[in-house]
Amino acid sequence: QTSTTLAGKKIVVTAGGTRERIDPVRFLANDSSGKMGYTVAQSLQKRGATVILISGPTNLTPPVGVQLVPVKTSAQMHDAVLEQFANSDGLVMAAAVTDFRPVQVAAQKIKKTAAAKWSLELEKTPDILKSVAKIKQSQQITVGFAAETQNLQVNAQHKLVSKQLDLVVANDVSQPGVGFNGDTNQVTMLSQNQPPITTELLPKTAIADLIVEQMVQLLPKISL
Ligand code: C5P
Secondary structure (H helix, E strand, C coil): CCCCCCCCCEEEEEECECCEEEECCEEECCCCCCHHHHHHHHHHHHCCCEEEEEECCCCCCCCCCCEEEECCCHHHHHHHHHHHHCCCCEEEECCECCCEEECCCCCCCCCCCCCCCCCCCEEECCCHHHHHHHHCCCCCEEEEEEEECCCHHHHHHHHHHHCCCCEEEEEECCCCCCCCCCCEECCEEEECCCCCEECCCEEHHHHHHHHHHHHHHHHHHHHC
């Protein structure tokens, strides 16, 4: 394993959570810290890849040598991914994309009223990986994440097929030390033609190296 295995390859990585505005002072967001995506970006970069990191707002510093494309909303991330994916060798979609957004964004701060209840109408955001699947070429590889609290393998297997992924990194976010925000993770990696690989609970840096190792194994098969 050399540090230049991925030299000449352009890989797009998404990280962090997206945000959707409700009004000028409020937004919908999620618990994603961005750590898993940033660590994968670093690991790919260490292997010699040209890495484009499309990130929602985080507290993290992008790895040196990685090109950062900052975005806020799921729509911005969607457009940035489609633009960057077109001439890339692969995509790692580690971002926690907001699944819903307000149908209407209020131009002014929404005021409290006497009513005890208030509701917000939401609409689905576009599924970025599904858009990518439509333009994906046979030599490009796509990696998705599946954060689940139940039926991990069944749900992850479904994503592998429905989003036409080469690799799904699934984690059970109900387990201590797994998933959002922490520095550790435990994952099961599913691909089309191999038995699932389940890791120990490891630092996210080690998990990132294992994900990249799987990508390295998938890339030549497809691009040769
Ligand atoms: O469908 P679900 O959100 O559970 O799938 C998770 C995977 O899909 C992640 O890789 C995530 O980045 C990606 N995703 C996406 N577009 C969305 C929602 C999730 O690409 N709107």
